[in-house]
Amino acid sequence: MAVATAPTTSRGQRTHKIHVTVNGVPHDVEVEARTLLVHFLRENLNMTGTHIGCDTTNCGACTVLLNGRAVKSCTVFAVQADQATVATVEGLEKDGKLHPIQEGFHQEHGLQCGFCTAGMMMTAVAFLATNPKPTELQIREAISGNLCRCTGYVNIVKSIDHAARVMRETAEGKA
Amino acid sequence: MIPASFEYAVARDVADAIQLLGSSGGEGKVLAGGQSLIPLMKFRLAQPGLLVDINRVKGLSDIRENGELRIGALVREADLDMNAIVRERYPILVDTTRVIADPLVRNMATIGGNLAHADPANDHPATMLALRASVVARGPKGERVIPIDEFFVDTFTTVLAPDEILTEIRIPKRPAGGGGAYLKLERKVGDFAIAGVAAMVVMDEKGRIAAASIGVTNAGPTAIRARKAEDILRGQSPDDKTIAAAAAAAAGESKPWSDLRGPAEYKLDVIRVLTQRAIRKAVARATGGK
Amino acid sequence: MAVEIGGIGQSVKRKEDARFIRGKGKYVDDVKLPGMLYMDIARSPLAHARIRKIDTSKALAIPGVVAVITGKDLVPLNLHWMPTLMSDKQMVLPTDTVLYQAQEVAAVVATERYIAADGVDAIEVDYEPLPVVVDPIKALQPGATLVREDREQKDNHIWHWEVGDRAGTDRAFADADVVVKQDLYIPRIHVSSIETCGIVASFDKVEGKLTVWMTTQAPHAIRTVIALVAGHLGLAEHKIRVISPDIGGGFGGKVPVYPGYVLAIGASVLTGVPVKWIEDRAENIQADSFARDYHISAELASKKDGTMQALRVKTIADHGAFDAAANPSKYPAGLFHIITGSYPFEKSFVEVDGAYTNKPPGGIAYRCSFRVTEAAFTIERLVDVLALKLGRDPAELRMQNFIPPTAFPYTSSLGWEYDSGDYGRALRLAMDTIGYADLRKEQAEKRKRGELMGIGISSFTEIVGAGPSKNFDILGIKMFDSAEIRVHPTGKVMVRLGVKSQGQGHETTFGQIVAEELGIPVADIAVEEGDTDTAPYGLGTYASRSTPVAGGATAIAARKIREKAKLIAAHLLEANPDDIEWKDYKFQVKGVPSKSKTMQEVAFAAYTNHPQGMEAGLEAVDYYDPPNLTYPFGSYICVVDLDRGTGEVKIRRFVAVDDCGTIINPMIVEGQIHGGLTMGLAPALYEQINYDEQGNIQGGTFMDYLLPTAMETPNWETAKTTTPSPHHPIGAKGVGESATVGAPAAIANAVVDALAHLGVRHIDIPITPWKVQKILKENGVAE
Structure with missing residues (x-):
């Protein structure tokens, strides 16, 4: 094993100060320009609920909401999230109460190994905000940027439908 | 897959972006949706020295129709899909945007990027050829309107100069019939x-x-x-x-x-x-x- | 009562969900230790080359790069080669020659993940290209490019393996009325669990203790392997702790030991600092173990009336540069000789030859028991080829030939003893569910109009639950599995197992087994796996073995507890143990329901008021050596419509009838079947890893390796029959892989059926639209 003799300092690449609000909590962090949003969340903020599955913008395991939109955080630089809001799986549960999408995935057995689950749920949350009463096909289209290897999607579709139903009932109850 | 290091600058407006690109000695790249560029950078197939982030530039994200349909280059595919004018009168654009990549990518990906990336596998180029569109480019010498037929040169190559930015797509108004x-x-x-x-x-x-x-x-x-x-x-x-x-x-x-x-x-x-x-x-x- | 307990047969919601839906799962990449370094790996761009020089100076000059490891550095440690599970050896890092593209060439250790990647980018290797052989058939020809110069044997032949009655089978074929023959290529594919592989290795120099968090399906076996491979470096097995935390899918891909693991362990041992290595997706697909890659030539002999008589199969198995298959030691081609399937062939003979090529090593399962999908696909395709030859309906021909329910236990002509089955019942249910007769009518009408639809059947028999110790071992370690149950004084239970869930829901289902046996609510039962410091020794989770083997251990350990508990109950009830019965989840004095004790009461007594002379406490361990394998089965029917213009295959409906014996949790079983079906669909229509003549991978990322999304995946319809295993303690057979085994043939048979009237007999998977369209065009029926 050849051992480096150079000093172990950072590379002198200019860093950028960013201000990002994640799940309602503001963070001021200095990052390299090339830091991917997913690594910023996982490494800088230690929020490891967001996963990395493919590196090529295919699998959606890294899906988070950036200013309310579902995006693949492995294909966004953290500097792009400066002054933005980010929502991750860790923020779904509020005051000890699960989000309907979390309940849906649990009730309908929408997860097995759990690795794609955060991305699936975040995609679904953004989707249901725009389409509260989706058809099965619309749900399938909505999650077609998220890969799951365990479930065959059938129960994920049911989970999202379950959440949609609960959210509609809650909304009607409030109205 | 980790991109190589690069300098990063946020463009305040189009002029600023052009200036930043011009100062990069040909090493600069525009960062719009990033959905093609960032994967290439993660493979280190692209290693730009400077990324000029145009996502905060105002005025590039509008869709207007007066005489012709004008689509800002920064319009995200998902927004194109949801736009009332597009849905009402340009269903071919809805056809196109809905088959680009996947719904999550479409939340970031821009119509301008889809054209400027000049991948023959991208979908908007064929549609724009059929629509007889033009693209508007702005550079240090000002603005020019390029007919789509003249825009694509080769795979990943357009007539855009390194310090030119695609700002708008113009589509002739859908004729009667x-x-x-x-x-x-x-x-x-x-x-x-x-x-x-x-x-x-x-x-x-x-x-x-x-x-x-x-x-x-x-x-x-x-x-x-x-x-x-x-x-x-x-x-x-x-x-x-x-x-x-x-x-x-x-x-x-x-x-x-x-x-x-x-x-x-x-x-x-x-x-x-x-x-x-x-x-x-x-x-x-x-x-x-x- | 049963519902409150959450015992066997209940769709208990999963306990493990609580952390996953909150983003609180703990996967290997979530482990972060103080001072941890990151490792990244430089890989060969060429499939076969001599390494002239590796220049690491630029990498070492990058601030933050701590070390670079090359093959030469490993030689003094004797770590440059490692043994494979199949008695072959594999390079950890090459000293002079690379044998496949993406092979590990050097490792960079740095203070940050990003800097490690920069280091890899800065390593310069001077290669001298060598001739490449990628086709195993060419590789076996005389004069072929030699892949393995290190072997004494100077050709690419690895092994020959055969089973059955060669002479008798040849005679049966010579005498047969009808013989059909089909060549099939089952391509190389990759499991591609959404989590890639990775490790955090942490060596404590003071204690001499190595702790690794690792994406492994078999933590105990890994511990032993580390001790065997690196024992000479001072790593003793009692000071090695392997933790397999939450695993993001395994499917067989997390059984082998990859060079990256060894390098990270080596780097931590040498630096005394924790080292993390997480591979990216390209590395995962391009270098980790592949599945399948079998070139099969199969023949079936029958009587004129369709009675199947004999089966003869010759196969060439491509293993890449090293035979790193994950099979039981005795079976270099796995359990491929389950190929007689659901049919009582009188004579059969199977031979397989392994070949080296300049491709990545492997030969793992892809969500199936060892080589069982290859077998099921071959026989179920071949039956359809016979049906076409005889002009018979494929369902009817199957019904005519199935091993009858009365014949079980049934010994196949290749030596397996099938435990139980009722194949006709499963197929009938599938036909009724999908409306088989109506579909055939519709197909006939559509054919007249030139429309193409097809109906495909697969009536597969699986072989899982490896396995009985007389035949099954891996590196000499017998394939038992284990459970340890402790009932605490307050009646709460800790269960520890030698297997390791990767999403199968063990924390729930194994709790249900214990709940059923002990009458303690499943909510009060904790199940732990994957930590070799605490869990009993076991061979891990793959080949659908958890329920058949560890499930047996769990039930028997619980029964041991119940036996002791009965004595305590008798003591508490002041009755003779012979007068105590276990009824309604309680110990009762026979005929006196009012005199009873719950398991919780007994548990408390076991620590507070146990009979004099008896050991205190209430716990048991069982190492279960299954008496036989289990044989799940099922019948699947798939309906496809073909696009005459584009050749696209659209799955209209897919009905899966599975029989996995006793079902512990119907919700989880159905989920396993859905997932298995999707991993059956994937190779049938989408996934394949190809190599060009230079050994360059085609399809090495998710951009080119096509996992089906929710849009391509049909809405699977499931149904079940239940034929318990007579030898398993709770009658369960295992189900995680059945659907992956059974589905590809149903889909392929459906597509062939849609084209059968044109004379089509077979299409190799994946059935791409261009393969279909070519047939349409050649027959003048394309749009």
């Missing part, structure tokens, strides 16, 4: 096209095709216009024989290559079949159907 459709064959959602065909027709009052334009995805180093097919259609009624002849001509003008998405010979057949189906759908839309 006009209709269009884009069809794409892909093996699965998110995969590159095996082939795609965009067809626009204008029908006259006698039910004949007064004008036609056809663009083809993945038919060569750039998206192509199937001019012979257009010639065959012009002035004819859209019967099976005419459509079949035009479709055969479109395939004849295409030069796809063999790859993981099929042998070239197969792709020619797909182009022929999709051309037939796209023309039929365009005619149906032009004549009031869906």
